[in-house]
Amino acid sequence: MGVEGVGWGSAVASLMFLWAVASQYFPYGLYMYYHKYVDKVWRFFYPYIEITFQEYSGERMRRSEMYTTIRTYLSANTAQQAKRLVAAEHGDKGRKHGLVLSLDDFEQVTDDFDGAKFWWTSQTKSTEKSTISWYPSQEDPRYYQLTLHRRHRHLVDSYLRHVRDRGKEIEVSSRQRKLFTNNPSSNWYGYKKSVWSHMVFEHPATFDTLAMEPGKKEEILRDLDRFRTGKDFYRKIGKTWKRGYLLYGPPGTGKSTMIAAMANHLDYDIYDLELTAVKDNTELRKLLIETTPKSLIVIEDIDCSEDLSGKRKKKVAEKTEEGESDQNPPHPPGAPKEEDNKISKVTLSGLLNFIDGLWSSCGGERLIVFTTNHVEKLDPALIRRGRMDKHIELSYCCYETFKVLAKNYLGVDSGHPLFETVRELLGECKITPADVAENLMPKSYSSEEAEENTRQCLEGLIEALEKIKGEAAIQAEENSEEKTEAKEKPAEGKVLEKTEGKETVKEESSWKGISNGI
């Protein structure tokens, strides 16, 4: 568009905008008359297209998501052009954080996209209240109007997609992240169903504070970054934009800490899914459909979740057999039975269907993370590649892991004279990073006592390691004695007979028979 073109376009858009303002104060009859005749003629020659985005839409008059996204986009990109802005607090109920500036009524801003100009205005829709008072009321619904030249019509789709994607990105980066958990909630009839509730997620763990071998950490970070920026790649290869992580290892090795670090690194919300609180596969599907893009769906201790649902079913069946339910008052017709609310009927196939099928229909990136202390107990179908793409073992503390913890907790690195002893002991016994971390907690935070604190903590850790080493040695000795005894002890029904220094294992019955005979 040339300079003249821009000037002309801007003037016409401004004229239209002024007309839109003025028309709000016309008597109703005149307004309708205008619409019927003049508008038709005017529109024929008018070279511009107008698109309106209402604040409220749909049957229940919910606030339109597109309206909110446009507001965010305009606040970030064009609000500096406007002279009058509206400030509103941003955040959840009771937890406001920061202000959002948006265009005030009748303000106009221009946006450039792909060589074309787009004009945005914010206006208030007149309602009964505002007609009476002549001024728009605070509660009146607003709308954004987008104006563009007819010759740029082909850009409408891509421009609106750009506004939506950019607006969403800004929303995600400026929001407070949330930790969702599913809890049972009862309806009027007493039926319990799992629903998400959330709190602000403020876990301070990062990949810097996470103790693990540097090479492994780098690899995970690369994988996460590749995933985050892989939208086009996933589309190209025809795969849903999702990735599964399986974190396994003994308790206290940092599985939950790593999930928090992942969420912080990617800037994602966390949905902590408690499978035992989900009644059946239908409820599971419903919960998962409600998750939003850019989220990490976590199922902790997946081995226990599956077991528990089986055990619960068994227990209820046992109770019914014992006739315990007969002692309870009869259920009113239509009311849920107690066990209906308690049993989780989520099945492995339900979970697999969700991982494979459901995700395909949900847009936006999602990571699913399973954790377990017993990887060997899991059904191979659940953790095969493609479902759980990356398997990460978090294990006992090695010297590299210890160095990260020592740096985090005490601010010291490998130069310390006690490090060598720790290194040797870590090579000889098993201790979890959680136990090491506990030993490295300084007794005070005063910088004057830092050196003394460090010495005390490291000595305490060495003592703990030596104790573990000693206990492990005793245990190993006991185990080897048990093994020898087991080796020496004949199997049940057999006896050991010693003749001239030779040991022979014989059938017990034959020995008894002989002895009885004697």
Ligand SMILES: Nc1ncnc2c1ncn2[C@@H]1O[C@H](COP(=O)(O)OP(=O)(O)OP(=O)(O)O)[C@@H](O)[C@H]1O
């Ligand atoms: N690798 C680690 N890096 C940093 N801190 C760790 C690490 N592992 C454990 N910790 C510390 O130990 C505590 C417990 O760790 P965490 O809960 O992450 O272990 P977990 O493997 O999830 O245990 P569980 O299987 O019992 O849930 C954490 O709060 C953290 O302070």
